[in-house]
Amino acid sequence: MRTMVDEHTPPVVAVVVAAGLGTRFGGPVPKQVTSLTGKAVVAVAVESLAAGGCDEVVVVVKEGMHNHLQLALAASPIPVHFVTGGDTRQDSVRNGLRYIADDEHLGRATTVLIHDAVRPLVPAYIVEDVIDAVEAGAVAVTPVVEVTDTIRQIDGEGSRVIDRSALRAVQTPQGFDRVVITECHEQLSRDGGTVTDDISCCERYGHRATLVEGSRMALKITEPVDLDIAEVLAKAAAGAGHHSGRRVGRMLRAVTPSNVADKLGHGGKE
Ligand SMILES: Nc1ccn([C@@H]2O[C@H](COP(=O)(O)OP(=O)(O)OP(=O)(O)O)[C@@H](O)[C@H]2O)c(=O)n1
Numbered sequence: 001m002r003t004m005v006d007e008h009t010p011p012v013v014a015v016v017v018a019a020g021l022g023t024r025f026g027g028p029v030p031k032q033v034t035s036l037t038g039k040a041v042v043a044v045a046v047e048s049l050a051a052g053g054c055d056e057v058v059v060v061v062k063e064g065m066h067n068h069l070q071l072a073l074a075a076s077p078i079p080v081h082f083v084t085g086g087d088t089r090q091d092s093v094r095n096g097l098r099y100i101a102d103d104e105h106l107g108r109a110t111t112v113l114i115h116d117a118v119r120p121l122v123p124a125y126i127v128e129d130v131i132d133a134v135e136a137g138a139v140a141v142t143p144v145v146e147v148t149d150t151i152r153q154i155d156g157e158g159s160r161v162i163d164r165s166a167l168r169a170v171q172t173p174q175g176f177d178r179v180v181i182t183e184c185h186e187q188l189s190r191d192g193g194t195v196t197d198d199i200s201c202c203e204r205y206g207h208r209a210t211l212v213e214g215s216r217m218a219l220k221i222t223e224p225v226d227l228d229i230a231e232v233l234a235k236a237a238a239g240a241g242h243h244s245g246r247r248v249g250r251m252l253r254a255v256t257p258s259n260v261a262d263k264l265g266h267g268g269k270e
């Protein structure tokens with residue numbers, strides 16, 4: 001946890017990528033601004049980052065969506081900056097990092113987080129853990145969770161089960177030394193490479209990934225059912241009491257489908 005924060009302390013800045021099309025989610029309302037417990041998904045994501053220690057956010061927005069996002073984030077607890085995104089997530093991240101580098105105040109940041117707008121419920125303690133790891137000297141940090149399904153790999157012949165014990169699913173926010181991730185993204189752009197997350201971008205240029213424990217709470221809203229699950233988890237979190245992000249987050253490690261159903265009075269059965 002950061003102590004002694006004053007006007008001389010470099011801000012911890014988060015890039016929140018919110019410029020996707022939401023093709024798999026579909027529907028009339030873009031998923032980044034759809035309602036989760038009465039607030040826009042992106043607004044909940046920014047609140048989670050603020051609760052975990054981020055000082056300012058750069059929200060990367062699709063062309064034509066600035067007004068929607070400004071409205072959705074009007075009550076943000078921390079200052080919000082807006083920048084236009086690109087055709088891919090990678091392009092959107094790069095635009096956010098360039099905005100930070102070009103801004104006199106934000107450019108003082110040494111620690112930057114990169115977060116999906118559509119992972120709104122990430123517990124504050126995970127945001128803190130990521131920041132702490134970067135501030136302790138790690139260059140590229142990501143939360144991960146164990147894979148709980150049996151995984152099959154498809155090949156030309158058919159398919160086979162692969163050992164899941166060594167697999168981890170990668171979440172956000174990912175945390176970085178700001179200069180390193182900015183240079184890696186610029187180099188990747190010059191090289192014409194593609195990555196699906198920002199840790200991979202750093203690794204490509206020889207930097208080591210540091211893993212911290214993630215949480216099922218940080219699920220990504222990709223398909224409509226994910227929003228339903230997020231609603232249930234958000235209600236369970238509210239029921240657990242919001243005294244401390246760390247405490248509530250750790251309690252929610254124990255959340256399973258059956259005890260969420262209990263909390264909601266469903267008794268674990270339909
Ligand atoms: N050009 C893009 C593509 C994605 N994103 C953001 O990256 C995050 C993770 O992407 P994903 O869940 O794949 O969202 P979409 O790209 O919107 O979904 P889809 O692939 O279904 O269109 C989202 O917050 C999304 O808004 C972005 O800022 N710019």
Ligand SMILES: C[C@](O)(CO)[C@H](O)COP(=O)(O)O
Binds near residue numbers: 089116170197198
């Ligand atoms: C960055 C990410 O959230 C890590 O799991 C994920 O890769 C983004 O989703 P996408 O479908 O690859 O854009």
